[in-house]
Amino acid sequence: MSGDSKLGFTEHLFKVLVIGDRDVGKTSFVKRYVRNQFFKDLKPTIGVDFFMKVIEWDSQMLVRLQLWDIGGQERVRGMNRVYFKGASGAFVVYDVTNGSTLEGALNWKCELDCKVMLKNGSPIPAVLLANKCDQIQICQNCTAVLEKLCQEKGFIGWFETSAKENINVDKAAKFLVKHILQTNQESENEEVQKIQVNLKQQSNTNSRCCSF
Template identity: 40%
Template sequence: MSSVSNGISRERIININDSLRISNLHKKELNFKFVIIGEFGVGKTSIIARYTEGQFSSTYKVTIGADFALKTLEWDEDTRVNLHLWDIAGHERFGSLTGVFYRHAVAAAIVFDLTRPETFSSIEKWLSDLRKKVHLPGGQNIPVVILANKGDITVQTVPPELEDFCKANKILAWFITSAKNNLHIDEAMIRLTNAAIQNHCNLQFPLITDDIVSLADEAPKNNTKRNTCC
C-alpha cells in the first residue's frame, strides 16, 4: 500500500476525494444575487475583491455601470450557496440604470466611507432607491446591512445616529469594515446570506397564518400544520 509523507495512504486520499465528489453531487445549490451599493469611492469594489478573492489593492479603477463576482459557500452538509455580488457604480450618471442592476437581488449592502463622513448622508437616498425598485415576492423588502468602511483608518467618525437610523429603517445590521485589514466583511456577508436563506425557505414553504386558516372555517384548528424550511 503506497503512502504519502503525512502517513495517509494514497488509496485513503482517493476514497476521501470520491466521497466528497459523491456528496457534492447530492448537495442542493442556491444562487443568490446581492447588490453592493453606495457613493463612488467608498470601497465597494475593494470589499468585493477582499471577500471573493482574498486580495486588496489601493488602485481599483472606477466601476462603470456594474460588475460582479462570485463567492461559493459550503453552507452545510446539504447546501451550497453561490453568491453573485454585484458592484453597482456610485456615480450619478448611472442612477437611471439601478433598476436593471437591482433586478432579482435578494439582499443588499450599502457602503459609506468613514474618511468621508458626508457619504453617510447618501445612505438614505440609496436605501430609498433600492426599496422602490426591488422587492421579494409578496412585496417584502430585501434584507439590508450597512457597512461603515475604511475602519482601518478611523472609527472616530461613526455617525452617532447610525444605530437609530438602522432601527427606524429596519436595517438588518451595521458593521465597521476594512477591505485592507479584512475586518467584519465575512460577518456581514454571512448575516445577509442567513437572511436570504431564511427568506428563500419561507417563500417556498410559507407558514400557515390565521388569515389563511380563516378561508376554511370548517377545517379543525387542531389539524393546522406548520411547515418548516428544507
C-alpha cells in the same frame, strides 16, 4: 433561486447588490471577500462589475452568490432599476472618513426599497457597511446613531469594515447570507401554505358541486 441537486443536498443562487456612492470602497470590499485580495489603487466601476462567491454553507447546502458591484456615478443611476431586478440582498456601503457618503447610503437604501422587494412586498435584506474603519475609529455616539438609522431605515444590521485590513468582511457577508436564507425559507413556506389553502378551497367547492 434554489434547487435540489442530490437527495438531501440543496444549492442556492442569490443575487447580491453592492451599492453606495463612488469611492466608498465597494470594489475593494468585494475583491477582499471573493478573492481575499486588496489593491490600493482601483479604477472606479463604470456601470456594474460581476463577481461570484461559492460558499459551502454546511454539509447539506451550497450557496452561490452573484455579487453585483454597481458604480456610484450619478450618470449611471438611471440603469439601477435594471441592475436591482431579481436581487435577494444588498450591501449598502459608506466611507467613515467622508460623512456625506452616509447620507448617500441612505438615499441608495431608499432607492433600493422602491425598486426591488420580496414577493410579500417587504424590503430585501440589506446590511449597512461603515467602510474604511482602519482609518478612523467610530465613536460611541456614532454607534448609537447607526443603530437608530438601521431601525428607522430597515437595515437588518450594520458592520464596521475594512477591505484593507480584512476587518469584518466575512462576518458581514455571513450575516447577510444567513438572513437571505431565512427570508428564502419563509417565502417558500408561504408559497406552500397558499397552495394548501387553494387545494382546500377547490376540494370544498368540488364537494359542494357533487352533493345532492
